[in-house]
Amino acid sequence: MLRIYNTLTGSKESFESMVPGKVRMYVCGVTVYDYCxxxxxxxxxxxxxxxxxLEYSxxxxxxxxxxxDVDDKIIxxxxxxxxxxxxxxxxxxxxxxxxxxxxxxRRATLEPRATEHIADIVALVETLVAKGMAYRVNGDVYFQVDRYPGYGRLSKRKIDDLQAGARVDVDERKRHPMDFALWKGSKPGEPSWDSPWGPGRPGWHIECSAMAMRHLGETFDIHGGGMDLIFPHHENEIAQSCGATGKEFARYWVHNGFVQINQEKMSKSLGNFFTIREIFDKSEWPDTVTGEMLRYFLMSTHYRSPLDFSDQSLAEAKNALNGLYDLFERLKEPAPAHGAADQQMRExxxxTRxxxxxxxxxxxNTPNAVAALQKLRGEANKxxxxxxxxxxxxxxxxxxxxLGLMLGLLQSDDWQFKSQPKQSVVGTCADERADFxxxxxxxxxxxxxxAKQSKNYKLADQLRTELASQGITIEDRPDGTSRWKR
RNA sequence: GGCGCCGUACCCAAGUGGCUAAGGGAGCAGUCUGCAAAACUGCGAUGCGGCGGUUCGAACCCGCCCGGCGCCUCCA
Structure with a gap:
């Protein structure tokens, strides 16, 4: 039975889906204006x-x-x-x-886009206006936060405690500083759609409410996203959704912690962020290996804790995975029909499961789950x-x-082969290596x-040194053959 | 100012009231090997930021202090 931390209640709760055997979850994706x-x-x-x-369960x-796919930053x-x-x-x-x-x-089962749900969004805003929870200012429509009594219950804030305007100027036209735009009248040249309030486009928060309701129903099981979305994004989603339907919106709110660089939040304003493609491009390993390294690294810290990214931690993940895949290689070796340790291995x-x-x-608790796998590695080797x-x-x-499938790990059959560094393509170093x-x-x-077979070790060592000078490492196997890697 | 999080071995990281404080990386030692490499095995915190308190018993609960961080603005 899964227990999951619910931001809404601030505690771990037993997970029970609304409909037995079926889970409906919505996760805030990305605003597509830059690389991830x-x-x-x-x-x-x-x-x-x-x-x-959940699927395994x-x-x-x-x-x-x-x-x-419609937003100020995109414009x-x-x-x-x-x-x-x-x-x-x-x-x-x-x-x-x-x-x-x-x-x-894996792809989500549904990947809705804001621009494909304008009609749903307009209808939702109309409902809120009709209920007196939203008001119009020229071509804009705002949600009036003090009309929703539960405002602040997700982020544990009181409206009065929020220092609106602390870092941003308050729009004088709003009735309350925390009121937020549901619909924005658009300026010439901006993407726009017709609406009862004139041409415009959706505010940021309303699309998620509209799309979640459209595809998952007015109430669904899990809503997720990064910690930073708790306020204001998810708080506002709750206000406008519950305000419109009078029903609970999502039952479990799940939020992941941040990736940090040197103990600091990674963000564009600090200029200390790494794109995913940058990591793959810079990696000396093939994509499949780099991908698994990243996954292992990200799984080795609990999802709600902050996690510090560095080249060193990525390298540690690689080494940890090597140990697992080396075991898999051992397991492939010829074996007898019966084994003395079979029974204890079965246990x-x-x-482990x-x-x-x-x-x-x-x-x-993926760190513990990974630890269970590592423990099994030791037991299997013994x-x-x-x-x-x-x-x-x-x-x-x-x-x-x-077990690895649940974490998206350990699925490869030829990791050893693939984990040879990819060939360099530019630079003097690569030119030298390309000699062989x-x-x-x-x-x-x-x-x-x-040479080895004729016990001419001097020659054998000389050849090994020669290859080593080109960055090639040789590993002799018990059966006398050798494998190599760059 | 309001709300909240974190501090566990050289590094990463579980554990949040009670058997010997998981697991990984690095390091060291041993096995194997012509020598290596790789692999395998073993070793590693009498102590969990500090000081008090509660308790039969605390890394885990409470208080204070020190250090670090996040949200309150777009942000995963």
């Missing part, structure tokens, strides 16, 4: 894992993740580049998919020393694959093997 950074990756991954775990998951970016808003959004939606695919983030598998699901049930049958070896690999083709390396290795 690691913070976006973390959020996407957290909810990808939540979705995977037997739920059919209806998962909506939106694209905000600004389009004007800067002298292109249309459509061009901007198309560009960054494509980039988003590229990034998410490399991270192994270890069972124990229990520990893993216990960890996941406890508010998605069992291997004591003797494991072919069947049991297969069962162990299957256990890792099955794969064929030449193979020839050198064969030559060295022959």
């Amino acid at each position: 950074h690691i913070g976006h990756a973390r959020s996407a991954l957290v909810f990808d894992v939540l979705r995977r775990y 037997g739920f059919a998951v209806e998962f909506a993740k939106n694209f905000t 600004k970016r389009a004007n800067e580049q002298g292109v249309s808003c459509d061009h901007i959004t198309a560009t960054y939606i494509k980039a988003y998919y590229d990034d998410m695919d490399r991270l192994g983030v 270890a598998n069972t124990r 229990q520990a893993f699901t216990d960890a996941m049930d406890d508010d998605l 069992a291997l020393d004591a003797g494991l049958s072919a069947e049991m070896r297969h069962a162990v690999r299957h256990e890792f694959r099955s 083709s794969d064929e030449e390396i193979a020839a050198k290795i064969a030559e060295r093997l022959a």
Whole structure:
């Protein structure tokens, strides 16, 4: 039974879906005006894992993740580049998919866009106006926060405590400083749609309410996003949604913590952010390996804690994964029909699955879940020393694959091969390395093997040194063959 | 000013009242190896920012202090 931290109540609660066997969740996606950074990756991954775990737990998951494709920032970016808003959004939606695919983030079952739901949005705003919860100022429509008595219950704030205008000028036309735009009259040249209040476009918060209600119903199970969305975005979603329907909006509010750089929030204003593609481009490993490194890294800290990104932590994730994949290689070796350690291994598998699901049930405690996998690695290696049958070896690999699937890890069959660094393409270093083709390396290795067999170790070592000078490392295997990597 | 979070070994990171404080990385030692590399095995905090308090018992609860951070504005 999953227990999950609900921001609304401030405590871990047993998760019970409204409809048995079915979960409906909505996660705030991205505003498509720029490339995604690691913070976006973390959020996407957290909810990808939540979705995977719910599915493992037997739920059919209806998962909506939106694209905000009409917004001030998009308009600004389009004007800067002298292109249309459509061009901007198309560009960054494509980039988003590229990034998410490399991270192994599964597509949501529904991916609504704000511009495709203008009619829903207008209808929702009309309802709020009719109920007296929203008012018109020229071509704009504002939500009046003091008409919704529950305002502040998600972010635990009182309206009076909010220092409106502390860092931004208050719009004098608003009745209360915290009132927010549901509909914005548009200026010439901006994207606009007809409405009862004249040509305009949606405010930021209303699209999520409209799309969630359209696709998941007026009340649904889980609503998620980054911590920073708690206020004002999600607070406002609740106000306008509950205000319109008189029903609860989402039942469980789930928020992930930030990615930081040197203990500080990563943000564009501080200029200390890394885009996802930047990490892949800079990585010396192939994309599949880099993607798994990132996933492992992001899973090794609890989703609600802040997490510090660095090259070192990424390298540690790589090394930790190496240990797992090395075990998988060992498991592939020829094995007897019966093993002395089969029984204890079987028990270890069972124990691990229990520990893993216990960890996941406890508010998605992925660090503990990963620890359970690592513990099984040690047990499997010891069992291997004591003797494991072919069947049991297969069962162990299957256990890792099955549990790893919930985290999107450990699915590769040829990681060792793939984890050779990708070939450099530019720079003097690469030019030197390009001296040896794969064929030449193979020839050198064969030559060295022959030298070894005739116990001409001097020559063998000389060949190894020669290859090492080109950045090629040789590993001898027990059967006398050698493998190499750059 | 309001609301909130964090401080656990060299580094990362679980644990939040009671068996020997998970797990990973690094390091060190050993096994294997012609020598290496890789791998495997072993070792590692009498203590959980500090000081008090509650309790039979606290890393975990309470208070104060020190240090760091977030939200209150667009932000994952």
